[in-house]
Amino acid sequence: MIIAGAVVQGTGHLAAGLGCQDAFKAVDLGATAVLAVADGAGGRERSALGAHIAVDTACRVLAEDIPDADDPPEVWTRWTVAGGARVVADYLRAVEGVLKATAPSEPVEAGALAATMVAAVVRPPWAAFVSVGDCFGTVLTRGPAGTGNAQREGERCHLVLPPPAPGTPGPVFLSSPGAALRVRTFVVWEPELSGVVLATDGCAALTLDHPSARELPPQAGPLPSERFFCGLAATLRANGGDAAPLRALLSGPQAARTGDDLTVLCALTEGS
Structure with a gap:
């Protein structure tokens, strides 16, 4: 499996003298990959550290006891739900330990390390997702598209975990009260699965198209950009994951216009 990721400090953060608050981590298990990206809350004093704790915790927890590829859906669903609960609990314990070690005489305030996070376990034909907050995820598939004479082979992208719609309440953080009850977990079984791409919310303008680009009504919501996702997958396969x-x-x-930190991490099956 090809695994590649990158994080770039946002121009707005750079201009304001802020460090990058995104983080990513991947665990390569051969035919399986565990991915996690996190976005530290802007304005929180130690949110960059919180983002790193989030991806470390998610990868450690979700790399344990992964179901087999031929296990039934209920096994994958139970495992993913339990993993999501453990990620939040272990993150809070880690944050509390850091705060007590660095400021033992002060009240513990986990919100200082607030971060959003999305993680995925990729074991084709399965992809399992755990999400807290506004990061998003896209699945890539291979196979025939269209019917009859229009049928063609190609890779396609599917936004399975969209970012929140404009005007919705602010994101939930791993440190938010009741975060364990607001974890989103789900599994995808797709025999043509060819990749999973995770991204922080700053990447939305670069990687998602407005539905009008495909002559669809606004209520269709954002759509993954085939130019970005399928083009990126082809490039990474061609260069071995550089x-x-x-x-x-x-x-x-185009990315610089957002001003936000940008992080993308993917796992792709090999082959053209």
Whole structure:
């Protein structure tokens, strides 16, 4: 499996003298990959550390006792739900330990390390997702598209975990009260699964298309950009997973307009 990721500091953060508050981590288990990206809450003093704790925790927890590829859906669903609960609990314990060690005489305030996070376990034909907050996820598939003479082979992208719609309440953080009850977990079984891509919310403008781009009504919601996702997958397979082209995409002028930190992490099956 090809695993590649990149994080680029946002131009707005750079101009304000803020460090990058995103983080990502991946665990390569051969035919299986565990991915996690996190976005530290802007304005929180130690949110960058919180983001790193989040991805470390998610990868450690979700790399344990992964179901087999031929296990039934109920096994994958139970395992994913339990994993999501453990990620939140272990994150809070880790944050509390850090705060007590660095400021033992002060009240513990986990919100100082607030972060959103999405993680995925990719074991084709399964992809299991755990999410808290506004990061998003896309699945890639291979197979025939269309019917009759229009049928063609190709890779397609599917936004399975969209970012929140504009105007919705602010994101939930791993440190938010009741976060354990607001974890989103789900599994995807897809025999044509060819990849999973995770991204922080700053990447939305770069990687998602408005539905009008495909002559669809606004209520269709954001759509994954085939140019970005399928083009990126083809490039990474061709170069063996060198993340330099991904980093260049996240550093380009279109990405810079968001001002936010940008992080993309993917796992792709090999082959053309």
